[in-house]
Amino acid sequence: MKILVFGATGSQQFHVISEAQKKGADIFAATSSEKSLEKLKQAGATPVLGDMSKAEKMMEITKGMDAVALLIPVSLANPLDGLQYAKNVIDASKKNGVKKIVWNASGWLTPEKIGIPGEDVKLDIRDHLQNSGVDFVIIEPTIYMENMMGPFCAPFVINEKKLAYPTPEAMPIGWIASRDVSAFVVEAIYNPDLKADTFQISGMDNLKGNDLAKQFSLGLGEEVSYYPMPAKEFGEMLKPFVGEAGAAGVASYYEGLQNSTEYPLKYNTNMEGILEKLPVNMTSVESWVKANKSAFVG
Template identity: 75%
Template sequence: MKILVFGATGSQQFNVISEGIKKGAEVIAATSSEKSFDKLKQAGATPVLANLSDADKMMEVTKGIDAIAFMIPVSLPNPLDGLQYAKNVIDAAKENDVKKIVWNVSGWLVPQKIGIPGEDVKLDIRDYLINSGLDYVIIQPSIYMENMMGPFCAPFIKNEKKLAYPTPEIMPIGWIASRDVSAFVVEAIYNENLKADSFQISGLENLNGNDLAEQFSKGVDEKIVYYTQPAKEFGDILKPWVGEEGAAGVASYYEGLQNSTAFPPKFNPNMKEVLEKLPVKMTSLAQWAKQNKVYFLNN
């Protein structure tokens, strides 16, 4: 089995490499920068230089590939470019008889377009994939535990013993580890019965802010309290990474959440059914925090 992975240099898809190797796959990792080659080689993948915007290159790198673990970059300068990038990959996969595409959506798909380009374009990608005639599985993860490693959260844990996140304390979330998501992606590739399927996945714990801090505290053996980070503070910290416009959009979203009493679901209560089709050993929040204690407290 030859698996071509997109997004493998980032935390959301990096573990697809090791999970694929566990299954005996040969993993090829596409990257737009040769600077990532060493990291990908050390993980066990064969790196290839390929930019999603280059349709001819997509035709080249998908030759001889059995399955594609696909993801669109989450911080495109123009989110609407994501549709053309997806078309380039899907068209090449179809031309080269790739058996299956598994798409990590990097979040749950919205029910209908909501006026946020980065979310709305995913619906267009979904429709194009469904209509392509290829076998596909769509993996929709809730919110990554790794988000807490970001600059808006991790320094607060180390310096102030506060778990900072811009969601209201009362909002429950089924946090999920990126390694678990990668395992779902690989299981979906190998399950031959899945040919036109979509799964909303989350962790097994539906935690509000205080519950999150309690489980995190158990993992790191320190008392950590939850801090509902003001949306503006969150946006200001994000600016150097996503730009002023991107940060303002994200901050506006979280400000809406903080002013609301009804929250979008971020937990799948039917994970048992998902796990019957995609058997993955799930990581609890406390386990994940313990695994990453050094990062948070001694970084």
């Protein structure tokens, strides 16, 4: 099977390459930067240059593909451009006879638009995918464990023994490892029974802030406390990575959480049922921290 992967240079989709290799797939990884070609090649993929904003280029690189593992960049200057990026890939896939698209939506989709461009555009992408005529699966992960390796978190662990994140301590989250999400993407590609399906996935443990810090402490072998980072502080740290508009939207979202007493669900109680359709060996927070200890000890 030939699989074209988008977003493989980043942590969200990088492991799709190795997970698909386990199935014997022939993997092609798209990138808009020549600087990423060697990284993708070393990972075992055939790198292909392709800017998602160019419809004709998407027509070219989707030819001959059996499946597409789709991810829309989260760092676009205008998040609403993500819809056109998605359309270019989806429409090209349809015309070229791609059998299935599996979209990693980079989070649980909201029931309706909430005024955050990066989140609202995902609903438009979903609608276009559903109406495309291509078999599809949407994988909606909760919050990535890899987020805790970011500059707004890891330095606090190293320097202050604090696990910093902008969610209230009382808010439980089913944190999930990016490798697990990639495994779900690959399993969805290979499951012929899935043709118009959506899965909200999470980790197996629903952890409040102090519980998360406890698992972190077990993984590191030293005591770490939870620090609910103020939303504005988080937004400032995020600007260099997602731009001012993107950071403002994310900060606004977390500020709303911090001022609330009712929190959105970030844990799927039916993960066992999902794992029957998409068999994945799930990663616990403690084991993930142990595997990535070097990122948190300086």
